[in-house]
Amino acid sequence: MLVTGAGGLLGRAVLSALASAGRPVTALDRTDPGDLPADRVVVGDAGDPSVVRAALADVGGVIHLAAIPAPTLDTPLAVFGGNTRATFVVLSEAAAAGVRRAVVASSMSVLGLAWAQVPLRPVYLPVDARHPLQVSDPYALSKQTDEATAAMMARRHGMAVTALRFPFLGGSARLARRAEEFAALPRSGALELWAYLHTSDAAAACLLALSEPPAGAHVLFVAAPETLAPYPTEELLAAFLPTVPLRARFPGRAVPVALEPARRVLGFTAAHLMPLGSQPLNGREEPV
Numbered sequence: 218m219l220v221t222g223a224g225g226l227l228g229r230a231v232l233s234a235l236a237s238a239g240r241p242v243t244a245l246d247r248t249d250p251g252d253l254p255a256d257r258v259v260v261g262d263a264g265d266p267s268v269v270r271a272a273l274a275d276v277g278g279v280i281h282l283a284a285i286p287a288p289t290l291d292t293p294l295a296v297f298g299g300n301t302r303a304t305f306v307v308l309s310e311a312a313a314a315g316v317r318r319a320v321v322a323s324s325m326s327v328l329g330l331a332w333a334q335v336p337l338r339p340v341y342l343p344v345d346a347r348h349p350l351q352v353s354d355p356y357a358l359s360k361q362t363d364e365a366t367a368a369m370m371a372r373r374h375g376m377a378v379t380a381l382r383f384p385f386l387g388g389s390a391r392l393a394r395r396a397e398e399f400a401a402l403p404r405s406g407a408l409e410l411w412a413y414l415h416t417s418d419a420a421a422a423c424l425l426a427l428s429e430p431p432a433g434a435h436v437l438f439v440a441a442p443e444t445l446a447p448y449p450t451e452e453l454l455a456a457f458l459p460t461v462p463l464r465a466r467f468p469g470r471a472v473p474v475a476l477e478p479a480r481r482v483l484g485f486t487a488a489h490l491m492p493l494g495s496q497p498l499n500g501r502e503e504p505v
Contacts, residue, residue: 218427219276221245221263221307222283223253227322227386230420231280238424245272245283263303269310278427279319281307286324288332288356300359304366312374320426321367323380325438325474327360329353330408337408341462342454344410345475346382346436368434379426379435379483384412384474385445386419392445392491399446403498407457411444412472415489425483437479441487443470448498456498470495 218235222228223244235242236254244255245263261268263283273279284300285291291299304321311319328344329351330337337351352358367378385395392413399406414422422439444450450467467473470493479485 218242219245219272219279219311220255221269221272221279221281221303222322223255223258224248224250225282225286227383227416227419227423228282229253230416231282231423234417234420234424243272243274243276245269264299264306266306266310269306270314273310273314273316276311276314276316277318279307279311279316280423280427281319282322282423283307284322284359285356288354293355297355297359297362300356301362301366304363308366308370308376308378312370312376316376317432318377318427319367319370319379320423321363321378321380323360323364323382323436324356325382325384325409325412325440326357327352327364327382329357332356333408338458339410339461339473341464342410342458342473343465343467343475344438344473346438346478364436371432371434375432377430377432377435379430379437381419381422381426382436382438383419384414384440385409386414386416388416389489389491396445396447396491396493399444403446403448403453404457406444406446407453410473411446411450411453412440412474413445413491414440414487418487418489421488422479422483422485425485429483435482437482438474438476439479439483439485439487440472440474440476441490442472442476443490443493444472445491445493446470447493447496449495452498
């Protein structure tokens with residue numbers, strides 16, 4: 218297997234999961250930190266065809282995670298151009314090498330809500346793969362393009378390519394810090410729908426997406442079934458997203474994201490949940 222962006226937060230978790238499963242893996246990253254649990258490490262840019270071609274030697278599947286993960290981390294051109302070039306290069310070179318299965322890291326940010334500089338709201342809840350995209354930043358645009366690239370590669374080459382729309386990711390400590398933020402200022406998580414996923418679960422989803430889906434392009438939300446806020450979801454929605462139509466009930470801390478497709482296609486259900494409990498949402502901040 219080839220894992221791009223192998224030195225990142227999710228990349229390391231995926232490498233560890235592959236190693237635990239006894240599967241040979243090649244890691245591709247811009248630098249070699251010296252401690253990646255991989256059989257082979259290739260140093261270079263995932264947008265460089267010659268680097269990717271070398272990394273694909275004897276590889277049967279690809280998990281493409283390399284990206285600039287936020288619009289604030291570089292120029293708009295670098296974020297959009299770098300992310301989309303890397304996805305195109307990795308998938309096109311993989312197809313040329315005869316790889317039949319690939320996974321691409323997308324993001325819930327593709328909805329356009331999380332980084333919007335203009336007032337945006339979900340069109341309905343729970344969000345699902347049919348939800349309209351309201352892209353207004355270069356990172357969201359790069360993920361929209363990545364998903365379109367994945368669909369084109371699947372159609373052109375008969376590959377199985379799965380784009381996983383990840384929420385906020387982290388290990389237990391990182392998630393606990395985020396939960397504290399949402400507890401203190403719950404409105405801050407509204408446009409992310411207070412969603413999260415432990416990196417171990419995100420890695421498990423990647424491995425399932427490499428083996429389970431049939432040929433074709435698949436876009437799936439993966440998240441923990443509960444929010445990262447210690448308040449009832451319906452109270453949060455009434456307080457901060459009161460005008461958004463609800464197409465389902467959200468008992469307890471149920472996350473307002475459609476997770477059934479990932480269960481059906483991948484057999485995926487998150488196993489690492491944060492033990493937050495639930496308390497009434499006292500007071501009322503202004504809607505976002």
